Amino acid sequence: MASYSSSLVRDECLEVVDNQHLTSSISILSLHAPYFASVLRAGQFLEIRTSDSFIPLLRRPFSIHRVVGEYIEIMVKVFGIGSRQLYHARKGDRFQTLAPLGNTFSYERDDFDVALLVSGGIGVAPMPMLEEALRARGKVVYNFVGARTAEEVITRYLSNVFVATDDGSLGYKGNVVALLSEHLEQFRGARIRVFGCGSNRMLDALCKLCNARHLDCEVSLESMMGCGIGICYGCPIRVRNANGHVRTELLCQYGSVVDARTIVFDDI
Ligand SMILES: Cc1cc2nc3c(=O)[nH]c(=O)nc-3n(C[C@H](O)[C@H](O)[C@H](O)COP(=O)(O)OP(=O)(O)OC[C@H]3O[C@@H](n4cnc5c(N)ncnc54)[C@H](O)[C@@H]3O)c2cc1C
Ligand code: FES
Structure with missing residues (x-):
């Protein structure tokens, strides 16, 4: 996990140039953001004010x-009011946005050759x-993508994809961590590194498997x-150091990217 300089953070008003609805609850929001496009790195996030009103009051992460030239893309899944406002955003709408926030995935390390993205x-x-x-750094990449059902499986711009669905409507029937577990044998002997993103429940299982x-x-x-900047204290996690101290x-x-060996999931 590479840290990133907070001096790069800016609060900018970004214009929507496109909002492509992939499913009834997931869309790809394209925003014109020349500065953010030049500084955002994989794994980082943005805090978006989803409305001009006070509902919701707080920004959403x-x-x-993706970054495409001067444009950035956000994949939005509707959960509640903020994400719904973004899902229904129209071309020309503008959103106050704070970025780049958080650390990055450690894609620059040279101690692995094969990356498993789960x-x-x-x-x-x-x-x-x-x-x-x-x-871009010469790594071989495999993707393990899990979803509840086939229509929620999104694999755009991903290669070497293995799919798992809870209901078995596409690919492996079961969760994506079980799918990964079944495939690990084929990577025996390779220098691999696993990168995960999903619900904390899924990540708990992934970390347990990898550990x-x-x-x-x-x-x-x-x-x-x-807030995304350490003010609201709304995002505590517990981590353990090498001595076992929590x-x-x-x-x-x-x-938001954390080493699997250090996370104490019981409290999350
Ligand atoms: C670092 C980070 C990166 C994220 N990246 C993305 C992304 O790229 N695309 C995306 O769609 N979402 C992402 N999320 C999740 C997104 O921020 C939340 O879904 C959003 O804040 C919910 O706000 P809301 O107003 O729509 O829902 P709210 O009205 O705040 O909540 C509605 C319901 O959704 C539940 N909920 C809220 N947040 C989450 C969550 N994180 N996971 C599961 N359930 C939740 C609430 O408990 C509640 O039941 C990310 C979250 C974090 C912390
Ligand atoms: S999001 Fe406010 S302190 Fe972390």
Whole structure:
């Protein structure tokens, strides 16, 4: 996990240039953002004010999905009011946006050759940018994508994809961590690193699997993030150091990407 300079953070008003509805609850929001496009890195997130009114009062965090020239793309899944406002955004709408926030996935490390990207549900959002960064450094990339059902499987801009669905309507029937577990044998002997994003429940299972198999793994955790800059104290997580000492960190400052060996999931 590479930290990133907070001096790069800006609060800008971004214009929507496109909003492509992929499903009845997931869309790709394209925003004109020349500055953010030049500084955002894979794994980082933005805090978006989804409305000019006070509803919702707080901004909402979204991962950077892709950078295309001067434009950035956000993959939005509707959960509540804020994400619904973004899902229904129209060309020309403008959103106050704080970025770049958080650390990055550690795609620049040279201690692995094969990257296994494991995502559940909307956790697939940061993976295209991560895959692009990994490929640019000569890494071999495989994707393990999990969703509840076939229509929620989104694999755009991902390669070497293995799919798992809870209901078995596409690919492996079961969760994506079980799917990964079944495929690990084929990577025996390779220098691999696992990157995960999804619900904390899924990431707990992923970290347990990787820790048990002594695989290097880092995951982008989720939390309610009201500010993204360490002010609201809404995003505490517990991490354990090498001595076993447990301490509290703010996910927006410490992560959102965290080493699998250090996370204390019981409290999340
Ligand atoms: C670092 C980070 C990156 C994220 N990246 C993305 C992304 O790229 N795309 C995306 O669609 N979402 C992403 N999320 C999740 C997104 O921020 C939340 O879905 C959003 O804040 C919910 O706001 P809301 O107003 O729509 O829902 P609210 O009205 O605040 O909540 C509605 C319901 O959704 C539940 N909920 C709220 N947040 C989450 C959550 N994180 N996970 C599961 N359930 C939740 C609430 O408990 C509640 O039941 C990210 C979250 C974090 C922390
Ligand atoms: S989101 Fe406010 S302190 Fe982390």
